[in-house]
Amino acid sequence: MSQIQSVRARSVWDSRGCPTIEAEVRLTSGVTGRAIAPAGASTGAGEAKELRDGGARLKGLGVDLAVSAVHEVIAPALMGMDIHDQSGIDAAICRADGTADKSRVGGNSTTAVSLACMWAASRHAKLPLWRYLSGSDEVGLPLPEIQIFGGGAHAKGSVDLQDFLAIPNGAKSFTQSLEWVAEVYHAAGKALTQQGKNLGVADEGGFWPQFGSNEGAIEALVTAIESAGFQPGRDVSIGLDLASTQYHDKGVYHWRSENRRFDRDQLLDLYNRWAHDYPIISMEDGFAEDDIEGMRAMTQVLGHRLQIIGDDFFVTHAPRIEERARLGACNAVLIKPNQVGTVSETKQAFDVAQRLQIDSIISARSGETEDVSIVHMAVGWGVPQLKVGSFSRSERMAKWNEGLRIEQDLGRCLAYPRAHLFPWLAKP
């Protein structure tokens, strides 16, 4: 047993050049653990609330209040606790905060401290974090979903949909998955540059394209998969994060880049056509965070041939996943630790998804850092898919590269990709 001796926090910088909070936990044994909270841009209303300083300095995004909250509120509540009691630690963090949405000390503070405790525990056990989390369970690497084009709130609305992703569903290992997607990423970039449509990269490292339409980006992705030498659908498929809460208002979905408006039925008709016309196997947040009817209808019509993910729709909140998935909304859950604010509550969300036999994808945020916690959580807990943005910028590559290290350490590929994923696709 080793006990928590101190918890320190500091303001560091994220991939958008904005402040974020890092926590460092020291144990009586002298071992330390460290973690950094990420930050979203297209956040769900039901997420744990960040604590930011407000005011003019740094556009109000300073985290000095959050750092003080760690030192004055969270740290005293954790002194002397057994580092291997993660659920007890997380319960103490929640009690110290005392609000339903972590708004007193901030979900950014709680996330950083909770993750730092997890790292300290694994280091005290002298195990890689993924192995500490898995115990003696067999583990495998997750299937990546990798952004090729970025849009929506991550690219100042150049197109309305947020993520156009490549999913290397035919690859035989994590290593091969990354190599295949690298070929697609570079093919897409080359084509954009030749057409004079490349405006740089969006927040998560995907190309920030100048397409005439949202559908034009899907077509360009199909072309990139083909010109990289892969068969769309068999080797590499497409995932979309529609992030529709961003363009939804009172039952109307409005794509500003094309000046098109849809009601629920029209949007579902369009998704249905896309699912038939393109090698799309996954769609995230196709309907807005409170449009339960839309998500239910989408799942009913397309759930047998499409992974239908809830992100803002579920906000990694176990009771909300349970309630809404039982109503027939979505067949997969996006898991983001900082949406709920502690490791234990994140695990609860994953456990509920497993109990309901729906798939899970652990995900980074658009504002990220060198922190690689989610890669270890994916492997250690057995989350079968991983989404960390695109294939450029070191806050993204740090996570892909960590997966490569773990795959090499494992020395073999266990049922990769997980056999149960995308059951409607013919397996070789």
Ligand code: PGA
């Ligand atoms: P966010 O976007 O981190 O800006 O919320 C990521 C996502 O929607 O998946």
Ligand code: ZN
């Ligand atoms: Zn999303």
